[in-house]
Every structure is written in C-alpha cells, then in structure tokens.
Amino acid sequence: MNLSQRRFCNTLTKADVGNKVILAGWVDAFRDHGGLLFIHLRDRSGLVQVVFNPEQADAATCRTAESLRSEFCVAVSGMVIDRTPGTENPHLDTGTIEVMAQTLKVLADSAPPPFQISEKEMVAGSVTATREDVSEELRLQYRYLDLRRPSIRNNMIARHKIYQCARRFLDERDFVEVETPMLTMSTPEGARDYLVPSRVHPHNFYALPQSPQLFKQLLMVGGLERYFQIARCFRDEDLRPNRQPEFTQIDLEASFIDEEFIYELVEELTVRLFAVGGIELPRPFPRITYDEAIDTTGSDKPDLRFGLRFVDVTDIFSDTQYTIFRQILKRNGCIKGINVKGQSEKLSKNVLQNEYAKTIVPSFGAKGMTWMRVENGTLESNIVQFFSDTELENLKTRFAVEEGDVLLLIADASYDLVTSALGQLRLHIANRLGLIPKNSWAPAWVTSFPLFEATDEGGVSSKHHPFTAPDRTDFDPHNINDLLALKSRAYDLVMNGEELGGGSIRINDRTLQRKIFTALGLTEEETREKFGFFLRAFDFGAPPHGGLALGMDRLVAMILQLPSIREVIAFPKNRSASCPLTGAPTPVADKQLAELSLLNLGNQSRGAAAQITDSISTLSWLARIAVNSTERPLIEKAVAEADALADFAAANAGSEEPMRTVAPPAGQRRPGDTAIANSAAAAGELLKLAPATKGGYYKVAAVME
C-alpha cells in the first residue's frame, strides 16, 4: 500500500463509489459480528465506516481485523461501495457509503487509552449521548490523545484558519510580519518577568517579553512603517481561568496614522476573523468613552449585549430623611441604580433582601443594597416608608418604571465603589435571569482612558504603559490632580464584556516622553537605566505611530464559542502554571545551575572568603539594605561566628531531632508599659541605608512587608 496516495476519510462521497481507495488513521470504534466486522476509521478529516467481510477479504485480513482495538493506527485498502438501503447512517458525513476492505495493515497497536477518545455522540446524534466528563488534568497529561478528539482537533484547525485570515488581511494592507526577540531585557514596570539566566554573563539575565512593545516601536523608528506579528508573550502572574503564563497576541503597529486608522483596520480585521467562525458582527463598532462605560455599566470592558444601564439618582435624595442616604450624600457620595424590567416575579422579597442585600452585594464590596418592587403602580420595599412621596415619584419617573419592575440601588461615599459593585451586580442579575441573549455579539471601542491612575504611595502609574500619548501636553508633571485628569490616546476593543485587545497612539516626542517619566516619579538616572536604549532611538527622527494587540487565545475561543482558552491552545498550562504533560517546570541538576552561576558548588574556583562575601551580598540583596564598607567587616565577623556556632551545634547534636524553636511559642512583650520610639526612627535614620525611595516612602523587600 502506498500511503502517500491515501484519501482522507471524510472526503469520500457517492462519486467515489466503485473506486479503490487507500485510507489510514485510527480505529475509532469496532463492532465484531463474528464474520462480518465493522470499524469506524478516524483521521484528521473525520470518520468513515470500513467493513470486513469474509466473502470479500481473505482470511488473514479478517483475522487481523478481529485483533483490532481502539486507537490502533491502521492502513486499509478497499472498494468504496454504496451502503445497502436501510443501513445508512445519517449522523455520519460519509454515512451513505462505506469501504469494503481488501487489505489491512496495523501500523501501530495501542494500549487502551486512559480516556475515551471517540466522540460517539457526534455519530449517534442522539440527545442522550454525552461524552464522558474527563478531568482536565488528565486531558492535559495526555494532551496528544485529547488532540485526537474531533472537537479539539477542529479547534486547532479553526485557529489555523483564523491565523491565515489575519495574515492575508494584514498582508493586503501592507503590513510586514517581523519577529522580535524572545530573549530580551527585563522591563521593570508591569507584570513580573520570566527570567532566563545567561551562562556567558554570570549573574545576568534575559527576560522573556511580556509583549513586543518596545521592539515594535523601534521597528517604527526603523522605518518599517507597518508591522505585525503573531507574537508569544510571557507574564509570570498568578493564573485565572482565561489566563496563561504564555499567550499569543496579534501585535501590530503603524506609522503616520491616527486612531481612526486603527479603528477602521481592526474593525475590518475583527469582522473577517469572526466570519471564519460564521459569525457576522454588527458594524460599525460603536465607541464609548471610559468615563461613560464606568458611569453606565461599572466596567471598562462593558458587556453591551443587554441593558441594565446605570441610572444616577443622587440628586433625587439631596434632602432625604433616610439616614443612610443622607449620611452618604453628606460625604459627597452617590446613589446609582438599575431597573430590572418586569422581573419582580423572579426576584422575591426574600431573594432581594436575604440573598442580594445581605450576601451577594456585600461580597461585591458594597455595604448594602436598596431594592424596590413596582406593585400596583407603587414602589414597595422594606424601607419605602422612609422616603417622601416626591422622592418615590421622582424615582418612578427617572427609571420609567412599569408594573413588575425591580429597582436595585447602591449608595456609597465612594463613586468607584458604587460603580464597581453595581457593575458586578448588573452582570450577576443578567446571568441569573438569563437576560444575556445567546449568539449575540456586541463589539465596542472603549476610548479616552485616564492616562494615569493613583498609586498607594501617593504618586501615579501609567494605566496603559508609559509610552502612551496623552490627549494634551500642557500638564504639570508634578501636579497629581492635573495628572489624574489627563486622558490618554489609548483604546480597547471589547466584546461581550471581554477585552479582546488594546493599544494606543504612542509618544514620539522626546520632551513629552521625558515629562511623562518625571510624572511617574522616575529620575533622569532611573529612566536612562531602564529605558535608555529605547529613548535614544527617539533622538533620531521617530515617526508618529501607534498600534494595538489582540489577545488571540481569547479571540479564537470567542469565535469558536468556547468558554476556556485552554480549548484552543495545543499544550496549555494548568492553573499553577505547570504543564501536566511534561511536568514543567522541573528542578535541574546542580551542575546545570552552577554552569549558570546560580549555584556555587564550592569547588576550587572559589575560596572560603569568597563564599562569605557572596553570602553577605546575598543577604544584603534579599533584605534590600545596603551594607557599607565600614559595616562589612563586622557583618563578615558575625556571619563567620554564626557559621561556627552552627558547625558546633551540628557536631554536638548527636542523633537529636532538630527543633524549630527552643522556647514554646507564646506572645512576647517588651517589658514596661510606656511606648518607646526607637531613637533612630525618631531621627529619621532608621531606613537611611535603604537603596531606593519613591514618593517619600522607602522601598523594602516584600518579605519585610
């Protein structure tokens, strides 16, 4: 059998009847009727039924066929024939024909798979047929078997088609696909980096890119004008269901363009990508400002598939007698609510008061929730008696209430808290009551983000990244309020309450960039150290440019209407960022560590003195406390004494089990009853050796916090 001439199972049709074909694939199912024997042969394309009939095939072939088991890899040659009337299988694409086997070759036998690979319900088309629910851990451990399952395999193929669609389109629009380095420089801002130690440069590290951000901007300085890349990105953060430590972005950047160019380009791209999945997106994509999104949905990635928009009712209660509201308003708070139209039957008094007001809404961070139901044309609730007729009438008008409506209000002194809690409540209610229409798609551009957000230390940090252009340049980099009022030329593409991607128009002006770094509290020196190579590029005629990145994993999962991005990634990692298939990450041999200068094996290349020096450097680094030259000999002495004591203890310990503590654990108190401040603290010298300060605070190691 010449396998290179084989046909794909699912491509066989009535037109092939009478032809001899060669097939290869895996045994999906077999049914031995004693003599007559059927198998479903599966390859990448799908299934076809192969029949072994002792009257058609020789005895040896039939004997081999009897030994077949699930997942044996086989090659078959035979004649395509019409199925006898009454034996067609309407649930199989190839159900009107079958292949009468002539020869059979077992290419590889198979151990029983750890879980069922055949998705028989696809064949049966029966509502009662459900695939076994296999734990995802097991699926990932045997991902190569999981990938044989038609649904996962089809996800991979669909992803491929989406990629090719993106490439074709961007090529049409004159974008150049360029690869940027995987081994690059650690950037201090943003998420945690994955670090790669350098063997050639001891104690130096590469970082895996969190995104190609700096490089794609350098490509613009480099005159490529239009760049894209399907780029792998790495972030060492804790995982969430739809987050992976390595993920894929379709990353693009263009010169001499503005926001409108990006909106047009990415809308067209997105529409084409969704069309691959047979989804027609509504156009044009609406735009909503960040402020409006927060004000009406409580989210910067609003789910616009359904209503439940926030209505502000703060002014209605300006003179209220209701104590809770009055106190909140006295503190400059606000009151917002949503009208859940015609759902009072599903939201009983009990559910509203005991579930929502007492449990669910507090879990969203709000202190409480006020609810009112429209019954017989009036507002009913547990606290309605505290409100004046005018207040109630105003509420009815403001929310345009009708019989059966339910009003849910959240009030708090903090605007952010009200919008955040009400936003979560909005989603909770919509999910619970099934208010989100199926098969609906609500793309939107979110624009005019704040450029900065306040940090805990009293400064500001970039909301997007420090290279994002602000909407105006006449700000004072030292005035926090001025900075927080700045908008950025950033934009996010959101769909159905998920962020598909985002980007911005970048800064290409040196002076402005420097001003931004000043605002971020970075000194000239820090800036040079962190971004020197990057800023230098902007001394040489950097063109105006901007771009965007789309999260491909989420995008593909959404197009294929799958809940998890792990279904569209060939070899995903689990929640603890490890790979159940390979076991990565794994320990490595000491020798390997030593070669990377990550471990001192204590060989002849380093003496004992060098080791002490090293451990003091390590301690100093761990504690983030500088050790100056006068202190160093003292600390060396102390460490040496501690080592000696440890050796002495080890030598005299005998067979005693080591103890964690010599004294029973108990609360320890300093003697006396008056507070004593450390004199060094009073003099402001307690942390004078801390190597870095920011916003008037000392930076200390996480272990000290």
Place this chain on the structure above:
RNA sequence: GGGGACGUGGCGCAAUUGGUUAGCGCACCGGAUUGUCGAUCCGGUGGUUGCGGGUUCGAGCCCCGUCGUCCCCGCCA
C-alpha cells in the same frame, strides 16, 4: 498572598452520615454473534479509598499535617 471545595479500580461516580467481604456505569480481558454504527448477549480481571500521622473496639467517612486539582478574590503597566 487570602478564602472555599474536592481527591474512592483506567475513566466518571456511589457507599443510608463511624459499623459485614467498598458498590454501579463505561473501559479492559475471554467467549458467542454475517448489517452494526453508544451494537448486543454470556462470563471475568481489576481498589492498601492521594500521602503521613492521630482519635476509636472499629475510619472511605472524624481531627491534624502534607501533596495535588478546581473555584472566588488579590495580582495581571
């Protein structure tokens, strides 16, 4: 980093709430079976209940620890 849940043959689950020899379905193995397609029928193998301690006459079940997985929050410029 904080909180919650789970862990029982290869897989998915049960075990009347601490009481016989830990059951069931699928898978697997053997046999029967010439039109099945979730084939069917008959028979069979397979478990130190994640691991380590403890309480008890007795632990799958209770307690402590540990490992692993999942969910929520923090985190994710």
